[in-house]
Amino acid sequence: MSVRARLRRLRRLKPEWISDPKVWRTEILAGLVVGLALIPEAISFSIIAGVDPALGLFASFTMAVTIAVVGGRRAMISAATGAVALVIAPLSREHGVGHLVAAVILAGVFQVVLGALGVARLMQFIPRSVMVGFVNSLSILVFMAQVPEMRDVPWAVYPLIAGGLALMVFFPRITTAVPAPLVSIAALTLITVAAGIAVPTVGDKGALPSSLPVPGLPDVPFTWETLATVAPYAFAVALVGLMESLMTAKLVDDITDTRSNKTRESVGQGIANIVTGFFGGMGGCAMIGQTMINVKVSGARTRLSTFMAGVFLMVLCIVFGPVVSEIPMGALVAVMIMVSVATFDWHSVAPRTLRRMPAGETVVMLVTVVCVVATHNLAVGVVTGCLCAMAVFAKRVARQAEVASVTDPDGTRVVHRVSGALFFASAGDFVGRFDYAGDPERVVIDLSAAHVWDATSVAALDTVTAKYAQRGKTVEIVGLNGPSAHLHGRLSGELPVG
Numbered sequence: 001m002s003v004r005a006r007l008r009r010l011r012r013l014k015p016e017w018i019s020d021p022k023v024w025r026t027e028i029l030a031g032l033v034v035g036l037a038l039i040p041e042a043i044s045f046s047i048i049a050g051v052d053p054a055l056g057l058f059a060s061f062t063m064a065v066t067i068a069v070v071g072g073r074r075a076m077i078s079a080a081t082g083a084v085a086l087v088i089a090p091l092s093r094e095h096g097v098g099h100l101v102a103a104v105i106l107a108g109v110f111q112v113v114l115g116a117l118g119v120a121r122l123m124q125f126i127p128r129s130v131m132v133g134f135v136n137s138l139s140i141l142v143f144m145a146q147v148p149e150m151r152d153v154p155w156a157v158y159p160l161i162a163g164g165l166a167l168m169v170f171f172p173r174i175t176t177a178v179p180a181p182l183v184s185i186a187a188l189t190l191i192t193v194a195a196g197i198a199v200p201t202v203g204d205k206g207a208l209p210s211s212l213p214v215p216g217l218p219d220v221p222f223t224w225e226t227l228a229t230v231a232p233y234a235f236a237v238a239l240v241g242l243m244e245s246l247m248t249a250k251l252v253d254d255i256t257d258t259r260s261n262k263t264r265e266s267v268g269q270g271i272a273n274i275v276t277g278f279f280g281g282m283g284g285c286a287m288i289g290q291t292m293i294n295v296k297v298s299g300a301r302t303r304l305s306t307f308m309a310g311v312f313l314m315v316l317c318i319v320f321g322p323v324v325s326e327i328p329m330g331a332l333v334a335v336m337i338m339v340s341v342a343t344f345d346w347h348s349v350a351p352r353t354l355r356r357m358p359a360g361e362t363v364v365m366l367v368t369v370v371c372v373v374a375t376h377n378l379a380v381g382v383v384t385g386c387l388c389a390m391a392v393f394a395k396r397v398a399r400q401a402e403v404a405s406v407t408d409p410d411g412t413r414v415v416h417r418v419s420g421a422l423f424f425a426s427a428g429d430f431v432g433r434f435d436y437a438g439d440p441e442r443v444v445i446d447l448s449a450a451h452v453w454d455a456t457s458v459a460a461l462d463t464v465t466a467k468y469a470q471r472g473k474t475v476e477i478v479g480l481n482g483p484s485a486h487l488h489g490r491l492s493g494e495l496p497v498g
Contacts, residue, residue: 023302025177030298031308033182033335034077034290038064038313039324040332041290042080043205044145049085049282050092051100053206056080057317058213059104059281064310066272068303072264073249075256075300077290077309078272082145083240083378084283091233098219103230103237104283105218108273110238115266123246123262129361130385132348133368134247137381138288139344140373146333146340149200156197157330160188164334168297179298181335188331202332203325208317213279238270240379241285245269247382248286252295292339360392394425401426401450403433413442419449422457431460436467443468448479458491 038060046056060079067078092100150157167184192199220226249260273283294300294309316324347353354362367388372381401420408414422430434443445464452458465475480488 027300027302027304028308029179030294030300030305032312033179033298034294034309035312035316036185037290037293038079040202040205045080045082045085049089051097051282054209055282057209058279059276059284061310061314062276062279062281063272063284064306066275067268068307070271071268072261073252074303075295075305076249076252076286077294077306078286080282080284081287083244084237087236087240099230101218101277101280102220103234105274105277106230106234107237108270110235111242111270112267115263120246120262120266127389129364130368130389132345133365133385134382135345137369137372139340142289142336143340146336149329149333154199157199160328160330161334164188164331168338185331189327192328193326200329202327208321215278241269242266243379245286248288248291255295289339292343296342364389397421401430412440414439415444415446417446421451423453424456427456427460431463441473443473443475445477446479452484452487455491458488462492
């Protein structure tokens with residue numbers, strides 16, 4: 001291939017945004033805003049995990065930079081998270097930081113394996129009502145996380161928060177060239193420093209690191225006992241991290257009207273955690289709050305914003321640590337409150353929506369929200385919501401199984417026409433729909449408008465046949481479609497009947 005042909009090929013592979021200065025400005029400023037917002041969050045999550053704040057900051061840096069390259073969802077932010085901190089905290093308390101780091105690396109390995117096995121495809125089984133509950137519960141958690149920053153604080157914190165919110169609401173009406181959250185943070189910091197207002201600052205959360213993380217192996221004995229200790233925590237981190245990341249990726253897909261590679265995202269999360277572990281970080285996954293700042297508030301759409309968020313985080317800590325330490329927490333609280341309001345699906349709780357929405361859908365959404373908020377565990381809420389949705393769906397479909405009976409004029413034969421889905425939820429009621437004693441000697445069960453889904457349904461048909469046989473009556477089953485006939489032919493007569 002000639003040099004000119006190679007250059008043409010490289011130009012085709014180059015993303016369009018690389019040559020667009022407006023996109024560069026948007027992505028870089030978005031990364032700066034997210035980098036600022038990550039600092040107090042990472043420190044707080046480090047405290048939850050019981051480790052030095054530097055481990056949370058290092059994790060946020062390595063996660064963001066790595067996932068920007070290997071992830072499957074552009075513009076999504078991955079960093080140290082509260083979900084991972086809660087799971088990993090007991091291991092850190094009982095066995096120390098070395099075991100925590102080893103668990104993070106192993107969790108990354110699990111995520112790579114699960115991603116390669118196609119765990120991302122399970123996302124298609126998550127109903128919309130659970131997704132809405134997931135979004136609303138995360139919005140509530142983001143707001144609740146700000147409440148401690150508004151308790152027992154100097155009175156000046158409250159006007160700062162109000163001023164920050166006002167800036168973010170009205171500044172975009174003047175210009176959108178600079179993200180409103182960045183303007184709000186800068187303005188409030190200048191006011192508090194210039195006026196000498198004593199309010200809680202980022203520096204009060206913990207000391208910022210003064211150097212880059214250094215790669216190394218976890219300080220643990222490489223034995224089977226160590227593996228047995230860290231493996232359960234690692235697997236839990238892998239599952240929680242993947243679930244939160246994939247749900248957040250799906251949310252960003254909906255916001256940006258674009259599709260992402262969920263399998264690549266799953267593997268990418270694993271790679272990012274492996275890298276994070278070798279650099280001594282506490283591990284992490286996608287962050288809904290910072291992702292909303294990046295995508296919804298700042299308008300970022302590319303990997304550059306994610307990469308710059310991680311870079312700015314370390315630059316701000318190492319180079320501008322004294323300046324960053326002076327940022328009032330009230331400014332960041334205002335940003336997160338705005339994110340919380342913007343993230344919540346207000347349409348889902350509007351009276352008009354609630355009147356039109358099936359009651360079961362609303363119940364599933366509320367169950368998801370309550371479980372997530374009560375446990376502060378997204379995995380528990382999503383799994384519980386999915387189970388509730390399955391129960392609602394099964395109950396709804398079970399009601400659609402109907403039996404219409406027509407007796408021949410001469411009274412020698414009855415045809416029972418079955419319609420709907422026959423499965424475990426409808427099979428029990430199905431057996432009671434027949435008049436075993438009153439029907440004539442010839443019974444036809446017509447399943448041309450029905451579908452047999454499982455072994456329970458086959459057993460129910462065998463039970464109906466047996467009950468008629470006990471009374472000396474013959475049963476003919478007709479109209480089975482291909483899959484139903486295959487299942488019935490394979491299992492009929494092989495299952496115990498009631």
